[in-house]
Amino acid sequence: MEKSPVYDIIILGAGPAGLSSALNCAKKGLRVLVLEQNAIGMTQKTWLTFGYVIDRFALSECVIRRYSRVVFSSYLGSRYECRKNFLFPIDEERALILLAEQAVKAGAKIRGKEAFVNYRHDGNLVVIHSEKGAYRARLVIDAMGYESRILSSCRLKNDTVDMGCLSLFLKNADGFDPKTCFLYDSYFPGSDYFWVVPLGPGIVMAGIFFFSSLTPSNRDEKEALLRKYLSQRGIKGVVFKKRMGNIPLGSQANFFVPGFILFGDSANTPLPSSGFSFSRCLEESLVVSEFAQGYVNGKMQLRDYKTKILSAKIPGIEVHLIISDMLAKFSDSMLNKAIGGMGIFGDEFIIDFLSGRNMNVDFCIKALTAILKTFSLSELSNLSLRQEYLKRLTSLYNLLPAVPSAQILRQVVKAVTGQFGKRK
Numbered sequence: 001m002e003k004s005p006v007y008d009i010i011i012l013g014a015g016p017a018g019l020s021s022a023l024n025c026a027k028k029g030l031r032v033l034v035l036e037q038n039a040i041g042m043t044q045k046t047w048l049t050f051g052y053v054i055d056r057f058a059l060s061e062c063v064i065r066r067y068s069r070v071v072f073s074s075y076l077g078s079r080y081e082c083r084k085n086f087l088f089p090i091d092e093e094r095a096l097i098l099l100a101e102q103a104v105k106a107g108a109k110i111r112g113k114e115a116f117v118n119y120r121h122d123g124n125l126v127v128i129h130s131e132k133g134a135y136r137a138r139l140v141i142d143a144m145g146y147e148s149r150i151l152s153s154c155r156l157k158n159d160t161v162d163m164g165c166l167s168l169f170l171k172n173a174d175g176f177d178p179k180t181c182f183l184y185d186s187y188f189p190g191s192d193y194f195w196v197v198p199l200g201p202g203i204v205m206a207g208i209f210f211f212s213s214l215t216p217s218n219r220d221e222k223e224a225l226l227r228k229y230l231s232q233r234g235i236k237g238v239v240f241k242k243r244m245g246n247i248p249l250g251s252q253a254n255f256f257v258p259g260f261i262l263f264g265d266s267a268n269t270p271l272p273s274s275g276f277s278f279s280r281c282l283e284e285s286l287v288v289s290e291f292a293q294g295y296v297n298g299k300m301q302l303r304d305y306k307t308k309i310l311s312a313k314i315p316g317i318e319v320h321l322i323i324s325d326m327l328a329k330f331s332d333s334m335l336n337k338a339i340g341g342m343g344i345f346g347d348e349f350i351i352d353f354l355s356g357r358n359m360n361v362d363f364c365i366k367a368l369t370a371i372l373k374t375f376s377l378s379e380l381s382n383l384s385l386r387q388e389y390l391k392r393l394t395s396l397y398n399l400l401p402a403v404p405s406a407q408i409l410r411q412v413v414k415a416v417t418g419q420f421g422k423r424k
């Protein structure tokens, strides 16, 4: 019987994670096959993405609109206003098609409307069975997103807290400023946040998100809350499209199973402060492709993937988590003060922080220090930082003695346990 063709890399799923890693793996000369159950570009979720990602992946033609103001806002008081043009709504279908075209040009094969069904191991290779055929690979990248079952097929799971999202697209709309994009608008007391994203003349996207799952049973309730928000803000229009889903946040304990690495939503998103995973996937595809090349050339083992993708970030993410936890408890005026405190390093620094672009530990410590320095000792003593974060920092310090920056973590632990600040 004729054996199925062998690829260096088979990528399951052609979302942002799958296509960007296909592009970067193919650019490195690896033989790449992508299998996608739908037509390419049909799985769209993303609303907004960052300018630096658009530039790096040559996606400027997908930008729907540019704003003069992006406001992280609250009804009761302005929080933080980013005057720079840094966040854009994109046509995700177009962006995915462009990424696919670039990947094919670099040598990748992409098969749309061909779903992955199951797999088995054949020596050092993994045999992938799709609806239409069988293919062998040295390494498989699971980029099947939120619904992926690869991890559970090995009886493993990552603990996940969903960020539920629901959005309404309105036409013939008015009552909104077409030049201003509102993010994280905490209009009503509670854990629901709202977004207003103008898309064109008379067209606006309004969304609600929250740190729990969107389910069939709470869907109507969330939509009603979003409609109430729109009515209170005076935004009117006719709903012509809805988009909804969950972004998996939480621990990234399991990153690989034999023959597979997980990338994108299949591996969770580590940052509770960020739902901007489209940008994150594209950025991290560079690291994924470096690992894939090393693995195929026999220079890396599967277990190196976790270190490779996280090592530069783990300490920074942990510090970022502490900051996120603090900021979540701040009143509007304190939040404004805290983010303003980072202004001493310039606008670019604030953008790096808000977008999660810079996860370097030194950067995150600089941000934490700048924030803490803006408050008096009595204000600081009112901030109760979660003990679990302190424990995580301490264990991290013990776990990663080889990371030079880990030294700095000791200072952070000191800072947040009360020894910080000799000011009155």
Ligand SMILES: Cc1cc2nc3c(=O)[nH]c(=O)nc-3n(C[C@H](O)[C@H](O)[C@H](O)COP(=O)(O)OP(=O)(O)OC[C@H]3O[C@@H](n4cnc5c(N)ncnc54)[C@H](O)[C@@H]3O)c2cc1C
Pocket (backbone or CB within 6 Å): 012, 013, 014, 015, 016, 017, 018, 035, 036, 037, 038, 043, 045, 046, 047, 048, 049, 114, 115, 116, 117, 143, 144, 145, 146, 147, 165, 166, 167, 243, 244, 245, 246, 247, 263, 264, 265, 266, 275, 276, 277, 278, 279, 280, 281
């Ligand atoms: C409502 C909503 C709004 C969002 N808004 C934003 C935003 O504004 N900005 C931002 O940066 N991020 C946003 N996100 C997050 C972002 O869209 C996701 O994190 C990102 O799409 C994850 O990419 P991925 O490639 O890992 O997974 P996905 O985009 O889910 O792609 C997975 C792909 O795998 C395919 N697949 C699944 N099973 C199979 C199979 N058996 N065989 C073959 N193919 C398969 C799917 O069809 C899909 O194409 C949003 C998410 C949601 C749910």
